[in-house]
Amino acid sequence: MSNKLHVEANGVTKSYGTHLVLAGVDFTVKAGEVSCIVGPSGSGKSTFLRCLNALESYDDGTLLVEDRHVGYEYRDGRYYEWNTKQFAQFRSRIGMVFQRFNLFGHLSAEENVACALVQVRGVAKSAASIRAREELARVGLAEHSHKRPHQLSGGQQQRVAIARALAMDPEIMLFDEPTSALDPELVDEVLEAMKELARQGMTMVVVTHEMGFACEVADTVHFFDAGVIVESGTPADVLGNPQRDRTKAFLAKVL
Amino acid sequence: MRTSSRPKELSGPDGTPVPVVALKHRDRWIVGTLALVVFAWLLSTLATNPNIRWNKVAEYLFFPKIIDGIWVTLTISVLATVLGLVLGILLAIMKLSHNPVLNWLSTLYIWFFRGTPALVQLIFWYNLAFLFPRLVIEIPFTNIGYFWNTNDVMTGFNSALLGLGLNLAAYFAETVRAGIQAVDKGQTEAAYALGMTPVKRMRVIVLPQALRIIIPPTGNEFISMLKTTSLVYVVAGNDLMTNASQIYKQNNLIMELLIVASLWYMVMTAIATFFQSKLEARYGAEAVRLVRRPGFVQRAFLKRTAQPAMGTAGITLTADDSVTAGKDLT
Ligand SMILES: Nc1ncnc2c1ncn2[C@@H]1O[C@H](COP(=O)(O)OP(=O)(O)OP(=O)(O)O)[C@@H](O)[C@H]1O
Ligand SMILES: [Mg+2]
Numbered sequence: 001m002s003n004k005l006h007v008e009a010n011g012v013t014k015s016y017g018t019h020l021v022l023a024g025v026d027f028t029v030k031a032g033e034v035s036c037i038v039g040p041s042g043s044g045k046s047t048f049l050r051c052l053n054a055l056e057s058y059d060d061g062t063l064l065v066e067d068r069h070v071g072y073e074y075r076d077g078r079y080y081e082w083n084t085k086q087f088a089q090f091r092s093r094i095g096m097v098f099q100r101f102n103l104f105g106h107l108s109a110e111e112n113v114a115c116a117l118v119q120v121r122g123v124a125k126s127a128a129s130i131r132a133r134e135e136l137a138r139v140g141l142a143e144h145s146h147k148r149p150h151q152l153s154g155g156q157q158q159r160v161a162i163a164r165a166l167a168m169d170p171e172i173m174l175f176d177e178p179t180s181a182l183d184p185e186l187v188d189e190v191l192e193a194m195k196e197l198a199r200q201g202m203t204m205v206v207v208t209h210e211m212g213f214a215c216e217v218a219d220t221v222h223f224f225d226a227g228v229i230v231e232s233g234t235p236a237d238v239l240g241n242p243q244r245d246r247t248k249a250f251l252a253k254v255l
Numbered sequence: 256m257r258t259s260s261r262p263k264e265l266s267g268p269d270g271t272p273v274p275v276v277a278l279k280h281r282d283r284w285i286v287g288t289l290a291l292v293v294f295a296w297l298l299s300t301l302a303t304n305p306n307i308r309w310n311k312v313a314e315y316l317f318f319p320k321i322i323d324g325i326w327v328t329l330t331i332s333v334l335a336t337v338l339g340l341v342l343g344i345l346l347a348i349m350k351l352s353h354n355p356v357l358n359w360l361s362t363l364y365i366w367f368f369r370g371t372p373a374l375v376q377l378i379f380w381y382n383l384a385f386l387f388p389r390l391v392i393e394i395p396f397t398n399i400g401y402f403w404n405t406n407d408v409m410t411g412f413n414s415a416l417l418g419l420g421l422n423l424a425a426y427f428a429e430t431v432r433a434g435i436q437a438v439d440k441g442q443t444e445a446a447y448a449l450g451m452t453p454v455k456r457m458r459v460i461v462l463p464q465a466l467r468i469i470i471p472p473t474g475n476e477f478i479s480m481l482k483t484t485s486l487v488y489v490v491a492g493n494d495l496m497t498n499a500s501q502i503y504k505q506n507n508l509i510m511e512l513l514i515v516a517s518l519w520y521m522v523m524t525a526i527a528t529f530f531q532s533k534l535e536a537r538y539g540a541e542a543v544r545l546v547r548r549p550g551f552v553q554r555a556f557l558k559r560t561a562q563p564a565m566g567t568a569g570i571t572l573t574a575d576d577s578v579t580a581g582k583d584l585t
Contacts, residue, residue, distance in 0.1 A: 053448060084452050092450025102441035106464050116449035119459055161445075168449060 004031045006172050006203045007052060011061035013227075014047060021047050023227035024061065029172070029220075034204045036214040036235070039224030040250055045207045048224070049176050052205065053094040054087055066093065066171050092120050095165030095173040099180050101157040103149040103164070109136060110145035113164045121168070135163035139193045155186030159193050166197075173197065175206040211255060215239055223247045311511040315502065316518065324498035325519055331415050331487065331494060332480045338416065339423025339480075340473060346424060347431035348457065361428065368425035374486055376422055380414035381490040411492035419483060423476060430472055434465035470538045474531025481523050485516075495519055 007029040014022040021044045029035045037045050050056035051063060054070050063070040068090060072079040082090070103112050113132035117123040123131070136145050139159040149157055158178055165173060175194065179187040191213050198204060198217050208214060214221050214235055221238040223231040223246075231238055231247045239255075242248045267273035301307065315321060349361035368376070384405035393400020409417075438461050446456035485496035495516055503512040 055444060055447060088447075088450045088452045090450075091448055094448070096445075096448040098441060098445065098448075100441055102439075102445035104442060104445065104460055104464075105439075106467070115459065116451065119455050120450040164449070 005029070005064070006031050006033075006066060007205065008064040009048075009061065010063075012048070012051060012058050012063050013060045014044075014051065014056065014058045021227055022051070022058065025227070025229055027222060027229060027232075029203060029205060031203055032201045033219045034198045034206065034217050036218040036221045037205065037207045037224055038209065038211070038214060038221060038239075038250075038254075039230075043224040044227040045224050046176050049096075049174050049205065049207055052174055053091050053096055054082075055091075055096075065090075088120070092116070092168055093171050095168060095170035097158070097161050097165055097173070097175045097178050099177040101149070101154070101161045101181070103157055103160055105149055108146050108148055109141060109152065109160045109163075112149070112160055113167045116164070117167055131167055132163075135167045136160065138166070139163045140189075153186060154182045155189045158182065158190045162190075162193055162197070170202075172203040172205065175204065175208070177207050177209065179208070179210060209254060211239060211251075223250070225250070307510055307514070308508070309511075311508050312514050312518075315508070315512060315515045318502070318515075320498045320502060321495065321515060321519070324493065324495035325523070327412065327492065327498075328481065328484045328487075328494040328496075329523070331412065331419065331484050331492065332477065335416050335419035335423060335484075336473070336477050336480050338420030339427050339476070342420065342424035343427030344431050344462075346428035347435060350428065350432055351435060365425045365428055368422050373418060373422045373483065374489065377414060377418035377486055377490050380418045381409055381411065383409045383414070411487065411490040411497070414490050415484065415487040415492040415494070419480065419486075423480065427473075427476065431465065431469055434468035435461060437468050438464045467538050471531075471535045474527065474534050478524055478527045478531065481527060482520055485520075 005028055007027065009025050009027040012022055012025040012027075013020065025044075025048055027035075027048075037049070039045055047056055051058045051070070052065055057071060069079070070090070071082055071087075073082060073086065074080075103109075104115065107115060110129060110132045113135050114125070114128035117128040117131060118125055133142065133145055136142055139162055141156060141159055141163070144152060144156060144160075149160070152160065162178075178194070179190050182190065187210070191210065194204070194206070194213070195217055206213075206218070216235075218235050220232055221235045222229045223238055223242070223244070225246050231242060231244050238247065239251060242251055261277065262275055264272040264274055302309070346361045346364060349357040350365075352358060387405055389402045390405050390408055391400060391402040393402075442460050442464065443456055446460040451459065484492075484494050487494045488496040488500055491497055499512040499516040503509045
């Protein structure tokens, strides 16, 4: 594991109107590391994750992802705001998996995976289909490639979503509560796919309430509360031996 | 009535079969008969009315000028609907854009074209020559270009097309906007997260799914357009209504020719309704193929029944999934 930083956030803030949602987030992720973000509802976890792939803008602070200043290009002593193309280009290298899957409803599983390869990367359709089927096979869905999202179970849909993100060869994968919308018996198949990904050395940032997963897979755990990271460290430290009262109170509730 | 599938016999209290006496729906029979009587009476007053000469109706039903009018009506309806749909989609996208100028222009357009009667718009286009005697396309600040005499361009046909098309666009824009907004926000997020630009997101992800909502009402728009074309009569567009009226102005068979025209409008509506129900069945169902649609031949021959999903209930539906080029069908 190299020590290269894939994500480096310093004092990132964001507010909606007068409501301060991120109040100065400091956060780093090294290459090949799995970072889990835990914390109470409304603490800004999703907002921060969405800032990482520029789905959301931030107000202040510095946010570097893959050595790029998210949202700005530094040139001749000035920061220039990105244009649409630059945003798209940046996001295409960052995989994102959503709580509610967000598969494209009018496309089959295979087309869901192939779509961005064709539209964004300009890969030929036939090559994209082959790649899509490979990715679906990797998450154990080879036989389901012709099905539409509504014909798949929640767990299968989420695995298609993971395959869709992986097909773009992302440098980093972001997961926003990937198992929260799933029936309990379907959670494991998705976590299994994520563990496999972690074993292969993918850099991952995972917002989750699955403490078991965090303990087993995470290299670092960050506890979010009221828009700041209150406590960070190894899972054993943060989850097993929390120092802050807020962390203790939260963990007492979820564990 | 729904009594036929009910049992004729049930096992009685002592276990032997006992006959079942079906409920007689006497009230339904009475009301139904009354309605039929009234309908038959109305029909007979028409059929036996000495003032309607049915042989003339038959004579003019396939009169060449009537048939020509039907074609013009159909052409105007189709072209004006297409113009309305394309422009309507454009207006809807403008209305939803973050550009305040586009937004405002679209609002103004919709307000103007919905706010003034279609009849007024038709007459306006027809008489455009009063405002602009010549229509000119030229490279600014040069004399290089073309010009047309406005009266040559704004024929009855063209002004009908323009008037009805631009009018429909204003109404249709609202349908499209509703359709686009009905597509889940998550679809947009996922498209952006994969690196699509806003234009790609709209074209590849959002519009195809919005069409599912937009397309069924277009059938209705077309049917209503078929009859709205009769307004073209005021600008002498040679459509069915214009031609019928020209005939009855000469021979005074007003009722007969109105019946001829009505019969043809009803036939066209019936055919359009048939296609509309097809359209609704196709787009109402989940099996929609919108992005990169297969060619007609593929669609006709490669329809196959998907295996019942393993993890889910055994739904069988025809899904023409055989789309992406180069995909092996398993
Ligand atoms: N688009 C928005 N406009 C206004 N407020 C928003 C918006 N999105 C989020 N918020 C607010 O920002 C705060 C943080 O939201 P966020 O979704 O980041 O929380 P979270 O930690 O992910 O919570 P959860 O665990 O429930 O997903 C919440 O109070 C929410 O109401
Ligand atoms: Mg959240």
